[in-house]
Amino acid sequence: QVQLVQSGAEVKKPGASVKVSCKASGYTFSIYAIHWVRQAPGQRPEWMGWINVANGNTKYSQKFQGRVTITRDTSASTAYMELSSLRFEDTAVYYCARDEYDDIDVWGQGTTVTVSS
């Protein structure tokens, strides 16, 4: 079955960077784009950006432009999201999700990122 498995929880200090991975299985990785969405405690989900896995093109939310980088390794069927210059308010669960026909169908299990001094 289609699965997205993310890397484990991270604790980072303010100003540091975090890189979260998302390994896909059960489908042809290069055919579907991957989105990244985060959800702060008690808040609605927030779309961060996406990558066209086939050609590597990306689109980011203006809110995260300059701080977020989404990449992929097609040989490893894995997508990555790196967020830099971390702030306390970046504490959230970060999800990768598959794009099906310009919509999100399958989600990863989530990765908790805690920013703490």
Next chain:
Amino acid sequence: DIQMTQSPSSLSASVGDRVTISCRASQGIRIDLGWYQQKPGKAPKRLIYAASSLQSGVPSRFSGSGSGTEFTLTISSLQPEDFATYYCLQHNSYPWTFGQGTKVEIK
């Protein structure tokens, strides 16, 4: 950015009740809307895509309707496992945006 406003923010209903959740977009989004169910500590799960199409494997008691700016998710007969928070997501224009959520509690 397109603002998505859900109502109500929370509701309490009995097993077997019909439940309706609304989502309003700040500008027209055609039918570029999905509905998601999220249980505590879990990732969202898609229920409805393209405003009214039922995701494979999702019980038929869930249905969606609407287009343009007004959308509705209906649960025809609420079941105990439907306790969750429900979100709408517009994917008409970037940045994609979610509604603030509707928490459904079982009486």
